[in-house]
Amino acid sequence: MTIVEDAKNGTITEEMKIVAKDEGLDPEFIRRGIAAGRIVIPTSPYRQVKLCGVGEGLRTKVNASIGVSSDIMDVDMEVKKAMAAEKAGADTLMELGTGGDFLAIRKKVIDSISLSVGSVPLYQAFIEAARKYGSIVDMTEDELFNATEAQAKLGTNFMAIHTGVNNITLDRLKAHGRYGGLCSRGGAFMSAWMMHNEKENPLYANFDYLVEILKEHEVVLSTGNGMRAGATDDATDRAQIQELIINTELGQKAHDAGLQVIIEGPGHIPLDQIETNVKIMKEMSGHMPFYMLGPLATDIAPGYDHIVTAIGASLAASYGCDFLCYVTPAEHLALPNLEDVITGVKTSRIAAHIGDMVKYPERARQWDLDMGRARRDLDWEKMYSLAIDPEHAREVRTSRSPEDTDACTMCGNYCALKIVNQNYNLAK
Template sequence: MTLIEDAKKGKKPPEVETVARREGVDPDKLARLVARGRAVIPRNLRREIDPIGIGETLTTKVNLNLGSSRGLADPGAEVEKAVVAMEAGADTVMDLSTGGDIDEIRRRVLDAVAIPVGTVPIYQAEVAGDLTSQGLFDALVQQAKDGVDFVTVHVGVNLNSLERLKASHRIMGVVSRGGSLTLKYMSETGEDNPYYAEFDHLLDIAREHELTLSLGDGLRPGCIEDASDRAKYMEFIMLGELVDRARRAGVQAMVEGPGHVPADEIETSVKAMKYVTDGAPVYLLGPIVTDVAPGYDHITAAIGGVIAGMSGADFLCATTPSEHLDLPTKEDIFEGTVVTRIAAHACDLTKPGVRERARHWDRKMAVARRDLDWPAQFDLAINPAIARKIRHRRGVDVETCTMCDELCAIRLAKEAMDREEMKEEEKKRKKIETNKRTKEIEG
């Protein structure tokens, strides 16, 4: 029995109980959401991890992509990145390696972290020189056996959506690596995407290993000018149909989304994805809200991520400062993870069912700031280390921040309010004395 099937029978698997307790939600409600496919708990049967939930009524989660390239393939470096991402607060990591011994990299990453790990099997088929139907399924099975918890499969890139792509006027065409490899397969063989054509076989493999499917956005827009075109929406519709099939088979599924999208089109994209997939968890890269900020795309993606989360997105893929430029360093990984966690929390401050839990954190910070309680402020910070470093970098030890110093608004206002309170107390004291003398005279 899979998690979905257990939940449909009214059971509460241990993973559901654990996630519900951590999130502060009713386990019966969470079990119902898992049964309906509106929440997923990625966890391969072969692997012991600390489970996390993604979807309706749950906090917004953050993924961090890592992985080698053919020019830079150091297994130790990728493991270090995975550990750094986990320490920075990432909820999951994805190994997108395409260079070196990718089996070794994947297995070492799986051993190094206690959070869900995702992959893209088509990369392994390509690296192995076996971009065939059998090669694609062999890669999927191998990664499932290794213990991967979720996989991206670009099932929305098929002969049907290819026609929409041909009719489009895109500048960037296809920017998804998995999407482009799928197009390569179809153009070379004249056959449809095996993961789409043999989707039932894919579901059987996923079911056997309790593998969560992340239905990939192979036609996501790669620039602002390409956002919201017919090809993208064609893919959404297909993913919605395949989500239904996955749920009926007892397989957990989420859907991936764009891409580069201007801020005023993000809400429409997210709500359309939610509508055509009947509320499946939505997993987004960004969206990146402008094309002109290389070196700062962790920020452009965080801006889009907040808007997307307010519109219903459940899972944000961190973008690093290296996006579009280079393979990220461990420092880029840390920075991208933290910035995306900020975006995720900003989402949670607005989400029904999550808002009160999220705002409790901010209330505690507000009280610490009011009380000029610096240790508490550091402890409550998303990145305590950077908060402490900036606070103490000038070596000045004052009660307030060094920007305001003696003109600290909080302190000045508190002193003013204290004086007003003392005045009120003095008025009350004088009034009592006056009343007392009046009574003595009258008596």
């Protein structure tokens, strides 16, 4: 019996209790959310994980992505990145490698951390077909489903599956065109295969079989966003919305069958369209958990796309997005290094909290209130403990140590807070 079936039968499982305690909520709230499809808890029968709830009423979660490429094959570095992402506060991790021995690398990553780990099995199937046959278009349908099951058996907790790239979606894409092309690797692989073979996407045509595989291994279905925009001028176009319609229909079908489901969203979106994207997805899916890739609010800042994402992600979270995929400073430029991963996680965590201050002000703003009081009182140790990155905060102040240890070198002897504290009491 899956966790969805338990929830629908009125059973509060241990996983629900753990997530409820972590969120400061009633376990019954978590059970009802899972039963209705509004909350998921990625888990696995094959490994113990740090449980994390994703969905409405819960803190906005952050995913970090790593993985070797065909150019850089340093597996040990990817393991270090995974461990660094967990230490930096990522809630989940996706292993998205496109080189080497897919299963061996993923197992090494999974064994190194306690986080729930996601994957895109389609990558393995297409790339192994290219190695075996010389072209991705010669992949067989069985190879696609075999890769999915093999990765599930490793203890993969959630999978991005490109179910919504079908013939109808491709017709919309070809008829409308794109300023920025098709940026999804999974979408590119699948659309090329479909057009060459003149066949429907196997993940769509054989969706019931896909659900059987994922359900058997308790894997959360995350409906892949193969038609997401890679340029802000392509945001919310016909192909993207067509894919969303298909994914939300399939998501409901999967949940009815007892599967946990996440709906993935775009991509590059200007600020004035972020609210629209979140609300359309939420209403269309019946308020399933929404996972956004970014979103990036402008296209002109390579090297600073973690900042671009923080701007878009904080808005998205405030409007109801439940799950944010981080973006690193290396986005659009190179495979992220260790420092890029750490920066990406911490930046997206800040964005998630800013969004939660709007969504859940009574819960989220207490953290800020505590920091405000600590600053008023010039309680530096308290400030460090409340900082999202205590080590960095302490390091910066120490590197420019003030003469007056109560103040900092920004104001020195003329610290406004110290002046006020010495003359009258504003404590509240």
